[in-house]
Amino acid sequence: MGGKRDEPVNLEKRDTILNEIQYWRKSRLLPEQYCDFLTNLYDDENAVKDSNPISLQNLQQGSIKIWLFGFGIISLFFLISIYFSVFPWPLQIATALSVLIVCYGYAAIFRKRNRMISLMLTGIGSLLTLGFGLWLISLHHLDPDFWQPILIGTCGLLWCVLGFVLRIGILQYCGYAFWALLYAGFFGGMRPDASMLELELLWLPLCVLMVWLSWLLHYRVSGVAGVYFAVGATLWLLPELDALLLRHDYPQWIAFLLLAKIAAELALLFIFRKKWIAWVAT
Structure with missing residues (x-):
């Protein structure tokens, strides 16, 4: 019982000491190596986190095995x-899938242990998904008019699912952006x-739907309200962007309409x- 009662006090003392060490480091009152030694001595929690070999501290002090592994x-x-281009196509697909599984798998493993590494691996895996495709x-000289939309739809679905599972909003947003691109194409x-009225009717109902889903799910499902709201806010501008970027014979006043909608x-x-x-931050 006594040990449990003293634990908050000890944690508070430890945090105070660590703050003092950081102050000494910034003020150069102690050499850098002494500050590192004292930090490792008192910060048990940091020692657990640094069991991850990819941390900067472990790379600085690590063994040759870590550097050989990186090499x-x-x-x-x-x-x-x-040599990817000379592989037979079954081996090409197997290689691509293996690389993606490793990237996304380790992104899931590091999701709670090291958020930055998880985001980096997710970004690398997402770029490789599109690049390999x-x-x-x-x-293989495949018909791009047929296979590129399939690739865009597959990437969009994969990123939406992984973004939701890993709670990475930007990845989920990119998935919906790819689906919007497929929809526009x-x-x-x-x-x-199509007339401007048709384009407004094409996109604005989706805008209302996504904003409504953001409000509906903000207290039921965590990690989606902000994404849905951002998607809805983007869809508000897509009729004009669709006309400007994907169509050639558009009226000159569409640019002014876009500015007016941004202001609105x-x-x-x-x-x-x-x-x-309130609901996006929930």
């Missing part, structure tokens, strides 16, 4: 890049001469800031 990983990556389409092929959106966000910030 092996980098060499393997470049070997795959150089485009590379395979080019290597499909409708552009079906109706290349910012005004609405300012007026209702207390409401939407």
